[in-house]
Amino acid sequence: MKFTGNHRLSALVFLAFLLPTGLSAKGSNVDKPGERKIFIDSLMSKMTLDEKLGQLNLLAWDGSLQTGAAANSGVSEKVKDGLVGGLFNIESKDVRMQVQQLAVEQSRLGIPIIFAQDVIHGHRTVFPIPLGLSCSWDPELIKQTARAAAVEASRDGIDWVFSPMVDVSRDPRWGRVAEGAGEDPYLGSLIAKAMVVGYQGDDMAKPDAVMACVKHFALYGAAESGRDYNTVDMSEIKIFQDYLPPYQAAVDAGVGSVMTSFNDINGVPATSNKWLIDDVLRKDWGFSGFIATDYTAIREMGAHGLGDLESCSALALDAGIDMDMVSEGFVNTLKTSLASGAVTMAEINLACRRVLEAKYKLGLFVDPFLRLKEADGNSLQNKRFMDLALDAARKSAVLLKNENQTLPLKEGQKIAVVGPLADSKKDAMGTWVLNGDETRVTTVLEGLRKRSVVSYAKGAKLTDDGAMANLIGYSMDEQSNDELIAEALEVAQSADVVVAVLGESAAMNGEAASMADISLQASQKRLLHKLVETGKPVVLVLVTGRPVTLEWENENCAAILQCWSAGSQTGNAVADILYGDYNPSGKLTMSFPRKVGQVPVYYSMKTTGRPFWDGVKYTSRYLDVANSPLYPFGYGLSYTSFTMNDIQLNKTTFSENDTLTATVSLTNTGGMAGEETVQLYVRDLVATITRPQKELKHFQKVYLKPGETKTIGFKITIDDLKFYNSALKYQAEPGEFRLEIGFNSRDIKAINFTLE
């Protein structure tokens, strides 16, 4: 059935029914908590227990993307019965419209559904995957991408996005590093805030705003051995110091909702972790929005070993969960738990109230069709978003190597483009693009073809591994490896430069895509070796969602550009960079290990009591590989060169209420205008607990023309020196500190100062 009725009218009928006392629900800006409370009190006074439990029920639409063992069915009937509060990942606006009509017109109280979607890095216009975007070190740009996603998603009738994902991760084996901002809590916090503000805007009741959902609370990125959904066991100091700050930043920015994670934390699943949800999130941080589980997370508590669905649902509600995603444990078992005294009516009422409050803040009680009746974006707006996608893709790419100025490519050079990722639109978009518009995507091959005549051969299968191919839905090429390579060598032989576009398909990273070997697939390595053997300079363009191990590639390729899955404008951005129309400026936000056995390797590791000492055996080291990563955090090259003079401090000793100013001057000593990211790190040299080798505290992006010099200053206050001590108190300790400034976390200048 398709509903095309008068939605305004339905909304008014619905409101008249709901508001016999003449109250009207007002959109926020005008969201006065007092009025909201009266409205919700009045609504809840009419609700049965089943209807209240229905509001806590968050279901996947029948037949939508299934990312777990269970799925929901009979959803339309449940909506009519008032047994559904929210729905997610519905494939079309038409279906959303139909379901909202059912909820508003056919359920007893007509409470609107909240529609959620995994909008992770753009909606129709696709931006680089979040890990790529983070390499721009540009929160303002990232905010704009979230804003654009909100505009496009809301026009599709989506109220609520399951983003930002802010899980700090230092383990590239974990496929979901693609969805976050990398290894650093400070940069991750800035990005978390930017995304929340971008999605929600200043008023969630506006038709072009959506509610953000910070996830996955918490510590999901620290899953043991990089295996998805795995256990987390971590000291409280590390939890607070390194992993929680980005979630807290999202809360401070006013995020409307939180999604808990699948993993357990020190023995308690996040979904029933009362300490985390109630003490930390609600009491300490003052979070007042609503909390949803992840997909079947309550059901999965059974597999964690916590009991049957009934007892797990009671535990989750008691811990502070408001919405149950897919498990249907709340809606089906809480009544029994209420009767047995395992949960209270107050707990159910509170969860129901929080869900209704979210709907109120989103303006759904003023108009349940607020976002469903918006017209599609016009061509001007599409162009604006595509321009933004180009800017974002260029700024996210990281130049890892450029020997003998192989790049930029010279006009007139004959180019051969090779590789299984060179012409795949789907993989250019990357993971989580439920509504990504493939017609907007330019592949690397297409982008380069706009510049010059290029020859092309696929050259290799994505992977030779049949078992993996089955899991990721890749159908093996009919041509043999030898045939594919022969074609590639033919085009390479007649070219001046080979551009090899290698890496991962979209399904090889993101959820359920952990890898124990993070090097390129054997099929692709074989191709690359053969290409290098031709003696032609090989430019390796990497389309991946994670750091990969590249020791051989670093030795043997003339240039390497990490472009990630860069979204709709992948090809145009790569062409702009390869031809020098854009000077690369991206900086890594995750260290690239030399070998997977080093993992976790991250810039803020501790020194240990036996710091690495070259040539000395009994130090903390490997016999077979250096301790350092191949490319460190903060690293990325430019086509120009920058120099920086020594750090100047306005004083070398400062006290609690003081500010220390560190100044450096920066010169573009090369021949092209470009942007450098100047990074400031601090190390606490003597403290009551062991402290990291360095921690990022500030950074500035500086654009300089050739020959231009700029002086930049950083202000350091006591807040930059604080940490969680063994009593979990966040404070600074007087003593000596080392301040480092550089263009990445490895190549730095340093100076000491003292906090009195």
Ligand code: NOJ
């Ligand atoms: C599971 C994923 O962990 C989460 O990130 C996502 O938002 C939900 N499924 C809904 O699709």
